[in-house]
Amino acid sequence: MAEHLAHDAAHDDHDHKPHGWRRWVYSTNHKDIGTMYLIFACTMFFIGGGAAMLIRLELLKPGLQYFDPQFFNSLTTMHALIMIFGAIMPGWTGLANWMIPMQVGAPDMALPRLNNFSFWILPFAFTLLISSFFVPGGAPAGGWTMYPPLTLQTGASFPMLIFSIHMMGASSILGAINVIVTIMNMRAPGMTLLRMPLFVWTWLITAYLLIAVMPVLAGAVTMMLTDHYFGTTFFTAAGGGDPVMFQHIFWFFGHPEVYILILPAFGIVSEIIPTFSRKPLFGYEAMVYAVASIAFLSFIVWAHHMFTVGMPLAAQLFFMLSTMLIAVPTGVKVFNWTATMWKGSLSFEPPMLFALAFLFLFTIGGFSGLMLAIVPADYQYQDTYFVVAHFHYVLVPGAIFGMMAGVYYWLPKWTGNMYDLKLATWHFWLSTIFVNVLFFPQHFLGLAGMPRRIPDYAVQFADWNLVSSLGGFGFGLSQLLFPYIIWKCVRGGVRIGNRAWEGAHGLEWELPSPPPFHSWTAPPSDAVIARGAAH
Amino acid sequence: MATEAVSATLSATAQQARRRRVRRSALLFGALAAAFYLGFIVLIVIRGR
Numbered sequence: 001m002a003e004h005l006a007h008d009a010a011h012d013d014h015d016h017k018p019h020g021w022r023r024w025v026y027s028t029n030h031k032d033i034g035t036m037y038l039i040f041a042c043t044m045f046f047i048g049g050g051a052a053m054l055i056r057l058e059l060l061k062p063g064l065q066y067f068d069p070q071f072f073n074s075l076t077t078m079h080a081l082i083m084i085f086g087a088i089m090p091g092w093t094g095l096a097n098w099m100i101p102m103q104v105g106a107p108d109m110a111l112p113r114l115n116n117f118s119f120w121i122l123p124f125a126f127t128l129l130i131s132s133f134f135v136p137g138g139a140p141a142g143g144w145t146m147y148p149p150l151t152l153q154t155g156a157s158f159p160m161l162i163f164s165i166h167m168m169g170a171s172s173i174l175g176a177i178n179v180i181v182t183i184m185n186m187r188a189p190g191m192t193l194l195r196m197p198l199f200v201w202t203w204l205i206t207a208y209l210l211i212a213v214m215p216v217l218a219g220a221v222t223m224m225l226t227d228h229y230f231g232t233t234f235f236t237a238a239g240g241g242d243p244v245m246f247q248h249i250f251w252f253f254g255h256p257e258v259y260i261l262i263l264p265a266f267g268i269v270s271e272i273i274p275t276f277s278r279k280p281l282f283g284y285e286a287m288v289y290a291v292a293s294i295a296f297l298s299f300i301v302w303a304h305h306m307f308t309v310g311m312p313l314a315a316q317l318f319f320m321l322s323t324m325l326i327a328v329p330t331g332v333k334v335f336n337w338t339a340t341m342w343k344g345s346l347s348f349e350p351p352m353l354f355a356l357a358f359l360f361l362f363t364i365g366g367f368s369g370l371m372l373a374i375v376p377a378d379y380q381y382q383d384t385y386f387v388v389a390h391f392h393y394v395l396v397p398g399a400i401f402g403m404m405a406g407v408y409y410w411l412p413k414w415t416g417n418m419y420d421l422k423l424a425t426w427h428f429w430l431s432t433i434f435v436n437v438l439f440f441p442q443h444f445l446g447l448a449g450m451p452r453r454i455p456d457y458a459v460q461f462a463d464w465n466l467v468s469s470l471g472g473f474g475f476g477l478s479q480l481l482f483p484y485i486i487w488k489c490v491r492g493g494v495r496i497g498n499r500a501w502e503g504a505h506g507l508e509w510e511l512p513s514p515p516p517f518h519s520w521t522a523p524p525s526d527a528v529i530a531r532g533a534a535h
Numbered sequence: 536m537a538t539e540a541v542s543a544t545l546s547a548t549a550q551q552a553r554r555r556r557v558r559r560s561a562l563l564f565g566a567l568a569a570a571f572y573l574g575f576i577v578l579i580v581i582r583g584r
Binding site: 178 | 579
């Protein structure tokens, strides 16, 4: 009887599926909102990528080529803000919207209207931010870290920066609340916490991080706003304030933010490697505890970003050692992924290729992070291209490759069609080769002493900058394949069944491809959940 | 709505209890975020005295 009722209700719902623009503007459906998030993130990825291309164009040769230094600084600032807040974070929220209800056996997110609101804040926030290029004085140029007193000198774009940061923060917090409430309250009966897929676990922990740190960033920029317009001196030394305090607050947000950007990628890789190794994930519970430990440690390492501002020796030692501790749970994860592949029946479809590249290249970023954690060494590396190389290894072949792996893994489920595997493999190889040509030489530049955030440099740095720029153009161009492959797949392709990949486990693979407008209108049975949770 | 569809499989009481849980936890986390926001500002005001 209950099933009949559920079926009728679902059927009824399908009949009333909104059409045209109303379907998107008023959407409360998790898949539609997820799609909008992903399209938005992809758009921002190309806008932020466009800024990166201009940066590499200017750095192709020594000397000032095309842009004045102020505009160059705007480009680096806006590239970072757009990529972090516009591409990676909304990209993860898009994947969370699509996958979490399907993976926990829920019909939709717990708060569908709030979900709509969290998404629609973003286009306004980024229109405001990007339009700051056209106001007198140009876009913000003080770096994405917005350190005072430099950022307090920003011209007409200052309030645009602050307001857009507030809006992005509000959107992230509302999205995080939705994710937590959905996971805690909407799981199907029988979907216990330790049966949840790793992507759901990593997103749950990410959402807690977001709620803890996004308000801290909002608080910091509110204080900057009052310093600028209302005569307060929170961060102005002349009035008794402390600019270094801003750095402490910013990095109390900023370091957990790095894990916000990377933890969902850990979840995706933990789903993909077992699928294409045709083996259960090695050490599922250890993986969950490792992610939780990384999240906890992220709150007590922030000052490693600011060793050179001067702090007591005890503080330096504490932050150095706590940072090194992060290598332990991260090592657990890397070894568990490797052990999952050990004696597995491996195949190398595009999601697995991206996951493997993630494993190798993210580990390089992790190792250079360990080098930066060593206080005396950090005094040499601080503000050089070595730091630029480090965080780009973490964020591009880390977060972005993780996201691409996820899209290539679930795209057949979303569309019901298999994409062009050959073209996606080309996309993988071009991206992997060019990302290394782009970022690996930046280690050498940094170790040789080239400072970051400059439009011009000494001739001794010319060769590696040329190589890096050529790698950048190659990487940028090869990304055009990504939306083309997706567009082609949405339009048609070889039809697939419920399970796109033979080794795939999880509730999402029990649903038809493409899944119905509302996912689990009747909760899955315990047997189905147990089959899906075969980790 | 989807929630109504799945709710058909739940009793009215369970449905109401779930709605209450959803609302309560959303408000709790919202309050937590607000407390972090104001807390850090207050912390710095106090530290500045």
